[in-house]
Amino acid sequence: MSGLVAIPIIPGVNCEHDVAHAISLVGGESAFVHHMEATLPSGTQAVYIPGGFSYGDYLRAGAIARFAPIVAAIGRAAADGMPVLGVCNGFQILCEAGLLPGALARNVGLRFLCQDVHLRVETAGTPVTHRLKAGNVLRIPINHGEGCYTAPTETIDRLEAGNQVLLRYCRPDGTVDPDDRESNPNGSLRSIAGVTNEAGNVAGMMPHPERASESILGSVDGLPIVESLVKVSTTAGVA
């Protein structure tokens, strides 16, 4: 009996089927949860908020979705230590909801970007990186118009000091240069591609691990992230 990964369906998200597919590839079980639900399904041991365009991303990406009842339920579960991963729009929603620090601004080139990027694992051992080692380089696609991670300098210093920087955009060899538009195409501050909350159980990242889940799609580098979340949910209690 494996634990259940809840996938909240907020109107306008569109990666839910892809996420469910990737979870099944690593042997996990998932369930879609309607955004008006005020509680997570019983047996839920982790949450994967999929990408897309909740409420059309009108106003600001994630700004309206944060008011969905299911997001409040996720907030409560997160406070109790449940692993939560938000990808792309899911990351934006977590930031808007105050469950993660910082914000995602328009890409520096002001254009939407769908392309592969390289990521360096900065913090291993979290619920989404415990199958990886710090320094691992992953090739995973991004797909966003608002992915430029930004926060006050003090916040970013604090994130770095507290091992809350999960992933950074990097070159294929793992070197990081925030000013290099090739490797850090959206212009994120200090090339930050993913962060966690202080407790480490809530994680957000702009790249889509579910899109790098089969070799025929070009990369399997996202699988360890999906697997980390699923395996945490099956063993439970890791946070």
Next chain:
Amino acid sequence: MSEQHLHRQLGLTDAELAMYSVMWSEHCSYKSSRVHLGRLPSDGPQVVLGPGENAGVVDIGDGLGVVVRIESHNHPSYVEPYQGAATGVGGILRDILTMGARPTACFDSLRFGLPVEAPATAVAPSGDSGAADDETLRQRWLANGVVSGISGYGNAVGVPTVGGEILFDPTYAGNPLVNVMALGVMELEHLQRAQATGEGNIVLLIGASTGRDGIGGVSVLASSGFEAGDEEKRPSVQVGDPFEEKKLIEACLELFRSGLSVGAQDLGGAGLTCATSETAAGGSGGMDVDLDAVVLREQGMPAFEILTSESQERMLVVVEPGDLDAALDVCARWEAPACVVGRVTDSGRLRVRQGGDVVCDVPPASLAEGIRYDRPLARPARIDALTARDPSAELPVVTEATLREETSLLMTSPNLASAEWAYRQYDHQLFLNTVVRPGEGDAAVLRVMGTDKALAVALDGVGRYGRLDPRRGAALAVAEASRNVSAVGAVPIAAVDCMNFGNPEKPEVMWEFSEAVDGLTEACEALGVPIVGGNVSFYNETSGRDIDPTPIVGVVGLVDPLPGVPSGVGFEVLGDLVLVAGATGVDLGGSEWAWWNYGVVCGSPPAVDWPAERAHNAFLADVQRAGLARSVHDVSLGGVAVCLCECALAGGVGAVVDTTAWAPAISLSAALFSETSGRSVLSVPPGAAEAIEHLAQTHGVPIFRVGEVGGDSIFGIPLADLESAVTPRW
């Protein structure tokens, strides 16, 4: 006596007049084209539904069907590029949805005027005055606006844009083309029909509210040409809301899957008028509609406005009375507004009421069937004048000493530029089906989840060929799109066509159209590819000037089974042998080289040798199936010279090539730049060369060893120079 009653006594009501006006428009009724379209081959063992439906349906086995459709949104995109393109995407997605399928992929074929100035050697390409500075800037604005619109809508609605092409020619400066193709894969048992059947059944209008946007769009924009100052037509362009469409898609799919829908029809061109009259005519024959129930964006909209509004993101769904509550529940769960606007009757009349008045009472078929013209045809005088000229006589003789310079200049043509600036802005991976991404192969390859099959899709069409010979231009579009899908290992199974032509009231334009239909017919019959759907866009003219006849053809191929990721187009491994497959003729008429480098567009476009074309396609598919080649790239615009440059750029490795190796008997210019159909460039590991040559021999395809992969240049042109030549400056 109210005004409506007075009009009734005099004849048609205002609303009826408006309804006939939009339904009998060129866009909705195909009145000028229908007498010709019947000639297209649309039958095949795999065809489930052909032209005339919202979308074509092709059986791919295992109970699955591919639903495919192409449509133009040219005029709206010229008036307002972002919204024009955005709503073009939205409209075609609803066509796929109406059949019961989730739209899972989009492809775009775009045409604009020149975004850069033509080279000095080609003072007047295409006989047009070269693009002036502000004109190139305007074309860049159009191109960027259209691409942003496709990106903005397609990404947000959650349908990936996985392929397409962008070409530039002064002929499109006053009339860009935005052709959008979409497809979905569905279980055939869930196929929906656009029929309002069952007397007493309830007609639901689902989705966005109805406003004053796009009123009469099909007649104001889509069925007339442009004059100066046509910005005034902007209110006729609809505004898209991808979030509404996303909710509409989810709600409708659930209605279809759960069997709650009896029939469905999207509201596109001609809005409620089209959806009610077509479903009634195709179903029980009658419908009562109550306009007071339609949710409006503003008060005081008269009946004719509500009936002809082209507000986007709306769908008509017919349900049985007993299923109404369940259907409304589904809509509510997806937050897609729904209201009961009418009932199916067997009265044989489409009766529409507003405020107690009957504002329309006509037989629905009289609206839906439209009218039919057999317009006069006349061969344009220009054709004989252009084809009588021999392009070789007007072009310089290329030598080993000048080929480098000629090729370098040619590679600066906007038509050979990298399209990465566009496709990077498109989500091209959603649904985890994209095996060959944009820029990676001659066609997009999408696996069919849950099977070991894949679909390959390519779009093609060169207006310059059409200017010289519309019949050949159309045939070449089918040939190239079929070759593209073959090059990634697929067998072409179906085609859709989007016919972009000028003003059909001119006999010369109608002749071009008729010729193009014959060209499509010839090609599709020769290659065994049925046309399962299409769209005709006439009145592509500005200030009386018609565009070059431009049929855009989308071909769907089936890879069954998909052996793995097909070989790409790039040279990658040092020491691999470079081969050219297919025979090269002297085909410089309408060629990219003659046009871009010298402004020469004359002679005849290449004639296709159909048996050779078929053999070459079969050869390419076998090469991919057997995994014999490291790279496969079809030869098209710019000939073998450009093809070799593209292979080198794609893989990042150059090649050393003997330019006399594949066509020693003809001039070097023709060997390099001829656009003869049925050819490809392959790179293969030395050990596999004999096997490939043997395979070519079995198919009767001539094949030549022409060089070796290696170095960082091609024809002595450094790859870095080529890279900057193909980097867009817009």
